[in-house]
Amino acid sequence: MLLTPRTLRMGTALVAAAASTALIAASAPEPAAPLGVGDRLFPHLGNPGYDVQSYDIAFTYRGDNKKPLDAVTKIDAIATARLDRVNLDFSHGTVRSVEVNGRPARFDTSDEDLVVTPGTAVPEGAPLEITVRHTSNPVPGKEEGGWVQTKDGLAMANQADAGHRVFPCNDHPSDKAMFTFRVTAPKEDTVVANGVPYLKTRHGAATSWAYRTLHPMATELAQVSIGRSSVLRREGPDGLPVRDVVPTEDRKILEPWLKKTPAQLAWMESKVGRYPFENYGVLIAQAQTGFELETQTLSLFEKEIFTEPAYPSWYIESIMVHEMAHQWFGDSVSPRTWSDLWLNEGHASWYEALYAQEKGHQSMAKRMRAAYSASDGWRAAGGPPASPKAPKPGQKISIFRPVVYDGSSLVLYALRQEIGAPAFERLERAWVRTHRDGTATTADFVDLASQTSGRDLHGFFRAWLYGKKTPPMPGHPDWKPAPVQTAKPAREARAGQGKGQGEG
Template sequence: MTPHQQHPAKFTATRRRGAVAGGLPLAIVALLATAAGPAASATGLDGLGDPYFPLSGNGGYHVQHYDLTLGYDPGTRRLNGNAVITASATQALTRFNLDLNGLEITSITVDGTKATFRRTGQELEVTPKQALPNGQVFRTTVVYSGTPKPVTDPDGSSEGWMTTDDGAFVAGEPQGAMSWFPANNHPKDKSTYDFAITVPQGRTAVANGVFDGQTTDKGLTTFRWHQAEPMAAYLATATVGNFTVEQYTTADGIKVYNAVDSREAAAAAPVLKQLPAVLQWESSLFGPYPFKAAGSIVDRAPNVGYALETQTRPVYDSAPDLTTLVHETAHQWFGNSVSITTWKDIWLNEGFATYAEWLYAEQHGGPTAQKNFDANYAKSAKADIWKFPTADPGSASHIFDEPVYLRGAMALHKLRQAVGDKTFFSILRLWADTNRGGNGTTAQFISLAESQSRMDLSQLFRTWISTSGKPAKP
C-alpha cells in the first residue's frame, strides 16, 4: 500500500513455490490445519488467531477457489452477489464460519443442500445439513445483496467497497474484502478466483488476473476475469467506473490491462507508459514476474487517500507518480506472490516495496539508497520512525506507520551492507522464488539471509527490526 496524500493516521510515503495441494503449498495447508485447533473439534474457529485481527479468517477449511458473480448499479449503489466457494475441510466440520460485514443473505447451500446460518458481527456461521469429514472438498453457495459499506480500520481509514461519483473504488487491505463478498479473510488462506461483474452499459468493471472478455445485453455489460495464481482475499478488487481501457502484451508475454478515469488520463499516461520497463527492471532484480497479467486501475477517488497493490492490477485513487508505480509493482513479488503469515510481519511487504523505490532511484539517476538511509537516520530520536519495532508494530492501528515502511527499508539496506550486493540480491530472488504463491514469516526471512550469507545476523535484525528507539550511529 502507498498512502500518497496526507491522512491523519496513515503514514504518508513518497511514495511464494513448494509442493502444492489445491492451489496452496502443503506447508501452508498444515499451518491452517494447526490453526484450526484439535482435530476432535467439529466447529471451525471464528478466526485464525492473528494477534492484530483475531477474527480475520476462519478455521477448519481452506478455500481453493472463489467464483464471484456480481451485479452493481452505481445509481442505487446496490450490489447483488452470488459467491460459489470451493473449499477443502482441514478437520471434521459440523459448522464453519465465513467473514461478511453487512449485506443481506438470501440463501446458503452446501453441496446443493440448504444450510442454516446465523450472523454475529462480521461472522457468518454456516451449519450444513450433513457434517463434513476431514479432507472433503465441498462447495458453498451464498446468495446475498445490499448496499456495501466500507470497513473502518483501527487507524481510522476506510477500506473495502468505497463508492465514487461513477462507481466504486474497491481496495481491501487489511479487512475490507468482507464488505463485498463472503471470504476466509486472512493472508494465510490463498485461493484462485473467477469474477463475472455486471454493470450498466458504458461502465467498466475491473478485477484481478486475465481479462476473459465482456458481453452486453439489454443495457448491461458483464466483465469476466480469471485469477489463476493464489491470491489473498484482501488483494481482490472489483472496481467500477467510467474508464478508458488500454490492453497490450509485453515482450515477456504479460497481458496488461489499464483502466483509467478520463479525468486522470493526461496525468497518468506518462507514468503508465513506464510499466513494461518497471516490470522488466524489477524482474531483473527479484526474479520472473509471478503472474500472467499486470496493469493499473487509475480512478478518481479523492476521499480514499491511498493506492493499493491489488493483485496483478494495483488500484490508484488518482494518477500515480513513478515512485508509487514502482512501489505497488514491487508488491506483486513482496506481499502478493509471497504473502505474510500474520499482520505483524507487514514490513515484509512494505519495507521491501519501499526499498524497491530506493533501488529504482539509485539506478535511474536519483539519490542512492545510502542517501535515503542517511536522510531517515538523521531524524530526531523522538521521530515517529523509531517509535516501535519494525517487525512488531504492537497493534493493528500502527501497521501502516513509518517504522514499517521506512525503517523496514533501512533494515534491508543494513543487510545489503553486511552481506554485499551479490548475496543480498540473491537473498531477495530466493525469497521470492522459494515462497512463490505462498506465505512467509520474518523468522524464515532471517534464516534464509543467514544461510545464504553464512553469517550470524541476529544482532543486525535485533537492532533494526526487533527493537524500538533510534539505533546507535551505524
C-alpha cells in the same frame, strides 16, 4: 499499500493451532461466535478448519454506486478438521441464503462472522462447497475499506481486513486461493478485475464480464473496477500484457505516466527476476482514498497523484514502482501473518528508494540516514518492524505506520551493509523464487538470508526486527538516532527529497 501525503494518517500451523476452537459438538450446540486463525494483530480475522481452493463471485451492479449490489459467492474448500459449523468472514451486506455441499444450511451472524451450520457435519478431508446469496453494500460504514466509491462507479480497496466487507471469505492472507469474478453492469460501463478476461456478453441494456486469476491470491488483493473507463493496452518485457484502466476523459493527460510502466517492469525484473503474474497494469480511480494499493496484477492509484503539480516526476515514478514491487513482495509472496507486514512494505519501500536513486538522482544513503534518525521514535510509536503494535480501535489500517515503510527498508539497508551487495541481491532473487505463489514468514526470510550469505544472521535480525532501540548501522558509525521525544514525524523523515513525500 502506500499512504500518500494527503492522509499520512498463519498458514497451516496457524490454522491447526486454532482449529480446535472451530469444532462445536453437534450434541451440545453453542451460540454463534466469531473465530479467527490466531493472528496477533487481527484475532478474529480468518477462520480455522478449512482451506479455500477457489472463489467464484458474481455481482450485479445497476449503475448506482450508493445502492447494494446483488451477489452470489461460491467457495470451494477442503475441510482440514471435522466441521459442525463453518465460520466465514462477512459484514456490510445482507445474507439471503446459504447452501453447503448443495443443501440448504442454517446461518447466523456474530460480530463480523457469518456462522453456517450445515445439515450434517463435514468430515475432515472432505470437499466443502459453500454458496452464499447476499448483497454487497458499497456505502461506507463505521468500518474501513472494501468498496471505494469513485466519481463514476466502484473499485475495491480491501487491505488489510476489508475483503469480507465485500464478499464472504476466509479473510486472511495465509489462505490464498484462485478467483473468478462475474460482473453484470450497465452497458455504458467497463468492468475490469484481477486476472485475465474470458467472457463478455451483451444482453439488453447490460453487459456481463468474467475474469479469472491464473495464480492464487489473498482476499485483501482482490480488485473489481466498474465505471466509465478505457482499457489501454501495451506490451511489457517479453511480451507481458500490460493493461491500464483509466477514466476515459483523462486518458490523454495520464498517458505520459502510463507509458513508463514497461520500462519500470524491466527495471524490477533486472533486480529480482521475472514478473510473477499473467499481466500487469494500473487502475486510476477518481476517488479520495489517501493511499495507493497493490491489488494483484492491477495496482490502484488515485488520479490526483498523477495530476498534482507539486509532486516531482521522480517521486511519482517511484510510487508507481513501490506498488509494482509489491507484485513480487506481498502479492506473489504473501505474509503468513500480519506481523510479517514489514516484508511487504519494507521491500516495496526499498525498491521505491532504489529506483529514485538510480532514475531520479535521489540519494539512498541520505534517505536511510534520515530514517535511521527517526527509527527509535517510530519503534516507540508503532513497535519494532516485525512486532508492530496492534491497530487502533476502529482504525485497522493504522498498522501501516512509518516503521513498516522506511523503518523496515532501513533493516534491508543494514542487511546489505552487513552481508554485501552481491549476497543481498542473491537473497532477493532467491526469496521471490522460493516462495512464489505462496506465503512466508519473517523466520523464513531470516533462515534464507543466513543460508544465502553463509552466515548465521539470527542475532542480527533479532536486534533489527524486534529491538526497541535501533542497532548501530554497519559501515556508518557516525549515524545516530534522534532522541525519541524529538524524533521526526513520518512526513519529515524523507525531507530534502522533493515535495509531497511521506508515508504512513
